[in-house]
Amino acid sequence: MHDPPDASRTPQKDVGAVFNAIRILASLAASTTPMGVAAVARASGVSTSTCFNILRTLTRARYVAFHSTDKTYSLGLAIAELAAGLIGTSPTALIRPEMERLALKHSMLVLLWRITEDDHVILVDRAHSQSAIRVEISVGFRMPAFAGAVGRSIAAAAELPPGELFRRFGTLRWQTNPGFETYQSEVAAAKERGWAVDANNLYNGIISVGAVITNADRVPQFGLSGVCIAGQCQTKALHQFGQDLREIADIAGKALYMSPRT
Known part of the structure; x- marks a missing residue:
């Protein structure tokens, strides 16, 4: 009978899409103004095409808000809902x-x-x-x-x-x-x-x-x-x-x- 694998020695691998989404959200959170796709891609280190697709998904889920006038993004309403009681907005x-x-x-x-x-x-x-x-x-x-x-x-x-x-x-x-x-x-x-x-x-x-x-x-x-x-x-x-x-x-x-x- 084999012992179960030691979790501490098992290589951990990030889920790429989740990791990229977190980096994108962190980049938006660090910015004092809304950002365009190219700016988000540069700040997060995520490719422009991948960044665009993730931003669209996050926008539909309201974790990101899309500003149609200047085609920029900022953190959305669902982020504040998650952080209710922690931040004042x-x-x-x-x-x-x-x-x-x-x-x-x-x-x-x-x-x-x-x-x-x-x-x-x-x-x-x-x-x-x-x-x-x-x-x-x-x-x-x-x-x-x-x-x-x-x-x-x-x-x-x-x-x-x-x-x-x-x-x-x-x-x-x-x-x-x-x-x-x-x-x-x-x-x-x-x-x-x-x-x-x-x-x-x-x-x-x-x-x-x-x-x-x-x-x-x-x-x-x-x-x-x-x-x-x-x-x-x-x-x-x-x-x-x-x-x-x-x-x-x-x-x-x-x-x-x-x-x-x-």
Whole structure:
């Protein structure tokens, strides 16, 4: 009967693809700015073609973020999720690559809202596709927290009693008032699926889709929304955008606010 091999004397061989991916991630982490493929290849010592293929794979898994404007890469949202509790990252810097990806994929204006303590939301960042005609909304724009698509998602997360929801609804101003019963049913739908739609209510001719980023106690901290001109977005496309938006909101919430494991 043979003794088992001594692990300490067994030659260890790195898995090439994994080792190259680690070197690429380390190179991106060491850089203070996003890097192009050639720069990543030089820094990591991985061939350009192999580097490109690994970067594409890591981008699909969201460990790397692709910046379409200048064709560069940086660390992505999934890295922050792995490191939740270990690092502090600016929410806007963390979420922006995903906003850019959604804007490019769906040809929509994508907005990031900070929820304030006085029941308002303030626009803190935006991303858009160069190819789409879009609505112009300036950073710093402020509106009531329960208005629009993001507002319906905030209301869904708040789980207010009907009477209090009715009171909040009564303070809102719409170009086309949906009526409380419709608003209430849309809030319930937002709670069920994780995203909401405002179609020509807050502003005539404008459709928005919204979701919220919540902390570990499920309290909304940020809102994410996509905006398009009515007639440009089909119902099926809006639903796909809503699902993508909910996924990004969930991942961002875990990355930013999940409590460290004990």
